[in-house]
Amino acid sequence: MTEVTSFLQLVVTAMVPFILAAQGTMLAGRAGVFNVAQEGLMMLGASIGFLVSLKFGGNLVGLVAAALVGGFFGWFLGWVTTRFRLDQFVIGLALFFAATGIASLLYKVVIGVTLQPPLIPTLDDVSIPVLSSIPVLGPVLFQQSGMVYLAFVVSGLLYWLLYRTNHGLKLRSVGENPKAADSLGVNVARTRIWCSAAGAALMALAGAYLPMTYTGTYTEGMVAGRGWLAIALAFFGGWRPLYILAGAAFFAGMEVLALRVQVGGLDVPHQFISMLPYVATLLVMMFALRFARIPAFLGRNYDRESRTSH
Amino acid sequence: GSSEPGTSTTGRAGGDAPRIAAIFSGSATDADYNALGLLALQAAEKSQGAETAHSESVPVPDAERVMKEYLADGYTVIWSHGSQYFEATSKLAKQNPDVTFIGEFDDKPKESIPNLWVLDRNFHTAFYPLGVLAAAQTKSGKIGYVGGLSLPFSYSEVHAINQALKDNGSSATVTPVWTGDFNDPTKAQQITSQLVGQGNDVIIGSLNLGMVGAFQALKGKADNVVVTAKYTDKSQFDPQHYATSAIYDFTKPLGDMLTKIEAGERNGYYPLGFKTGVSIQTPKNIDPAVAAKVEQAVTDITSGKVMVEKNLTPIK
């Protein structure tokens, strides 16, 4: 395997949590729900995904369980912010705290005291016949675990949903002008609740990916700020599915590059190298953000009978 | 008594039995450094009849507060398991002359405190044989060292490996890399993948939980690579690439110190070494000749034939 190939392969592997969490953020955001619980939901997804896989055998069950629990949190966020119109940011943070606490608590309760940390098998690579033998790109794109394909397929589906279907037309209108959508019979609350639930499910999947790909085990703090970066990525990608895909490549590229620089033996203190992804993100955003549009109703609740919410 | 990970307060109360409290930096279920601490504590409970308690996941800035709480609860021996607590421990020792403290350190402390036992972990000693292994094993001449934080003890490990390479006339080079956290397996996985991608065929790991990630990076790939670990037997993580581990056992050191404390010897210096708690696990997945060299190195160090220099200065 050439060096370029192996570098790119690592980048693609590292893209997945960014893609899933940022697409989840984008999906909820396009319907107007600004979820800020990513970091917590990813931890919860990692914990649940790991524990369920361990106890019931099989990564698939773990992934489904993580998605369901994440989805429940998202549903709750959507429900209380549409039904009771509670502040999205505050609820999001409360859910972040709760999810973080529950993630570690569950691990402690289920695993308890053992002197052998339990392991789950990580996902196997699935190589796609023919395609995986293309030079360079083959191994990078078509010899990866199922979650990698899932992340790309989800991105494509979201693009199709948002821009090529009638549902997407309705969905986007809810985040742009819910009153207009409502006046035309679009169910604003239901759209928001479902997008929030599906978005949070994607975030939890992003978290579950970590133990299933990198470690085979759950450790506290394994999300390591990726949830916060996913929010950055949603802005960075202009709340559009395909731009987010490109942005994820940038974020993951930075992450892998920062380590690559160290391994290459460059004589820069490793502490500075570890800042690279964050500084680079800010630098790029200084210029890229000018073109970004955010959904007009992002983070704002809609009340049909209120005159101030339009 | 309770079986909770967070606490255990068992053993006989009252009498002259010591009441020992320990603080750990991570979860005692980590099957790693903190689990070793808990094992030693439980052994002490049995052998000394001590009453014990411990706190897990104590961040460095909180160590002083947590130890003070134990002081307030009347514990007579306080053990801080981890050299990151040494400062706070010696400070409290000076303030509380009636309580005996056990602190861990990676050097001989400059001043001696009448109620403080110092446990010197001497990590460099164990990494010399690992360096011997690497020198004999590597085909590519490239050795990767995966550390967490760039602390003096980590530097001493790299220096020891370099000394081993030199002593064995090897021209191989060591690339030290830092994940920034001893317990971040994701970073460890990514960085190990890259080390292997760069042609490093011996990976010397000096991580706690992060080690899991380092093994994951190799699973099912790169047959020619071997990995060494630290603290406990980690062969279960990746039987295919696992070579050996520098095994640490705190039961004997803790027991020795407690016995002396009970005998009234309230301070001292206790260095870890191949006779006191450290061993190199019998290597796997490598040539028996190489394994023999490693064993020889251990013997030579123990007998004093080889002096491993303790060099805590940063690596250029």
Added chain:
Amino acid sequence: MTTTTAPVQTPPQTGAAPGRGPAVARQVVSYVVAVFLAFVVAGIVIAVLGHNPLSAYRAIVTTSFKSGFGLVETVHKWVPLVLLALAFTIPLAAGKYNIGGEGQLLVGATASTAAGILLADLPLPVLLPLVLVCGVLAGAVFAWVAAWLMDRFGINEILSTVLLNFVSFGIVDYVASEVWSDPAAGHPTTIPIGQGGLLPQVGRPAMHLGVLLAVLVTVAVVVVMRRSVPGYELRAVGANSRAAQVHGIRIGRVAVGSLVVGGALAGLAGAIEVAGVHGKLIEGMQSNYLLLGIIIGLIARGNALAVPFVALGIAVLEVGSSAMQRTAGVPSEMVLIVEALILLFLLFSDVVGARLGRSSR
């Protein structure tokens, strides 16, 4: 609903003016109910996990109040909490979210440490103020970077402050393990700062004078927010930035200023941690003060006057959490969940309150 035309003089209807008393009482009731419900729900969880909720709660409450030691620990914890909560609340009044308190604290602590080490030989009356001022300035400058990115490039301040936190981790790690590293510490830690840079301690068990400083700063913030022109302008921008702009308030400056002041307070917290508690820079010294500061600010609903009291409650919870783990065996994560529940129930109590208010008319 007839409206009179001028110049007909109709006295304004002041009869039914709602007094302030009931409003405050309602607030207090909603806090009590929220805290109570949070503890009930958490208690059920604790019981399900097989522990005794009552002894867990007893551990929390008694740690802070049964001994002078517990009290001092609680007060020492209160200082960074209240300062970080204000660092979040002040920009919040202008509608800006400062999620960078932890980075600002760390950079402040780094600068304080630098001053304390480089000028270690200066006497206390010179060095201590220097140490504190350096912390405040560094925190302010670090926050200013985020504010500048927001003002000049329109980068959402939530993002820039969060990303800068990660940058600050690298800075601390570098300073503590490369620049002034204490090789004996076994952890990225700097050598101690000069004696003259340490805050005086009083009483037994000793309490550092940073507590007094924090109290003074809190009082000053409350007065500034309620009575001063900048405080008024800050609230005006938060209430309606466009209207504020139309009426001559420079909203950009106010927003930037509020973040910078927030950063200064977080930097002060860092300086006090160095000068009062640790005497040096330690990696990880930011603890979870950022999240707790945000929780406090949100529970206080952005009201600067409520912040010190809520912060005290959270300090008691936090100091108690390790006691709860030690004596009742309850995992300390429970405290995080309790805090989240308090926040949720507080918001719900508004909804319920509004419903009750409506139906009682």
Added chain:
Amino acid sequence: MTDDTARGPQSPRPLLHMDGIRKTFGPVVALDGVDLTVGQSEVHGLLGGNGAGKTTLMNVLYGLYRPDAGTVTLDGADVVIRDPRAAIAHGIGMVHQNFLQVDTYSVTENIVLGTHLPSWPSMNLRGEAERIAELSTRFGLTVDPGATVADLSVGLRQRVEILKALYRGAKVLVLDEPTTNLTPQEVDSLFGSLRAIVDEGMSVVFITHKIRETMAVCDTLTVMRDGHRVGTVARRETSPTELAGLMVGDDAMVSRVTEVVTAGMAAPVSGSSGPSTYAVSHGPERVVVSGVVAHNDQGVPATHDVSLSVRGGEVVGIAGVAGNGQVELAEALSGVRPMVAGSVSLDDHDLAGAPTAAWLDRGVAYVPEDRHRDGILPSESIVENLVLGAQRGRRFRTGPLLDWRRARQHAEDSITTFSIKAPSASTPAAQLSGGNIQRIILARAFSHEPGFLILHNPTRGLDIPSTQFVYDRTREAATHGTAVLLISEDLDELTNLCDRILVVYSGRIVGERRRGEYDQYEMGHMMAGLEESA
């Protein structure tokens, strides 16, 4: 415009009947048992002052508000309308006062939004665009189906709203104050379309507070006041005065507000003028504006080289269709928006480039168009709202701190002098009605003793007494020597109040008329950019 030949025959069975509708918002009773009957193929006017409940009644019909009591009958059958979806299904269409459009969508997308369209493998809107084009020609509502609505003028956006209802096959079309932002020509064209719609058998409910417009287009009229229906009359059998009496409800009041009620009634006739009783001898030129260029929020020039001057005691009007640079001009002349070029001076002090606060200090007062967005701090009390803008002055300060006692005293005085209806001075501004919010803004503007007063659409959305109040205050300011600039889209208001009117089109002043030369149609031409004259 007063052409009343084409009128469909009145059919015996009503198309729509609403009975005993009641709706409350917290303590406010917005509708108190209101009945409304709309016949087949008629334009039914719904007339009433602010807060009378017109919009609320129609929102109930459209399912946006859930009534507390009352029934709706359509075509003889009882129907329950829970949400807009049900309303659409029953053939009800509504054009809201604030257009409900997704700015980033195209015309077609806005129109088809919410309907069932197949989207496998991908949504195809070409067929729908053709249908929309066909509908627009049929009803005289031409608009490009592919355009993005954000780029359209107000008149075109309104067409999109009407097309939305027609596309869904509405039987009853509700229009809430559709003429607010239109030129007289656009109003005529709208009325033409309404007739075309009625001729196809649909019915229209037309909400307005302008008696003149109801007399022009409606067949039947229902008048509402304070949440009650106070009468339903046929257009042929009524007069403006009778309608005004019904709307205001108090004969003594009617005489005081005749100016508002009759504003513009006589205006279409060329050469006629408003009352000239208050003509004053104007003082020297106080405000001189020259060559002002200001950019809009997107950085595109919105005003080009605007020059004008205002004398003390003079009321100068700026007429134009919304979106022709008025917002930018108002903000530039009040120091809120930085000017790209040009100068503004008040009493020979050059203000260009100074911060907004300096303009305020100099005596520039600005009453913004959108009072909720630009005028108040909604969550803050009346006291705090009245301090806004003066917080740095000496008036409300002792030392470095604000003196809230003095501010409170000032608020209580203002509540009395400006007849602000509020429970107390500490009531949050958001709880006040539009008219009372406007009174707060005026109180604040006048407390600065302005030398230059800029009013932008100051009476939009206000009811008759409040409008009269604004007129009285504006004149009072002029008699005290203030230079007044009144920017308005309401030609009736301008012809009534102003000594001089400048017409803007596309950010340029395209014409000027003095009192005595006002001709609304001619000005309408200029406003539409059709006629360039000096």
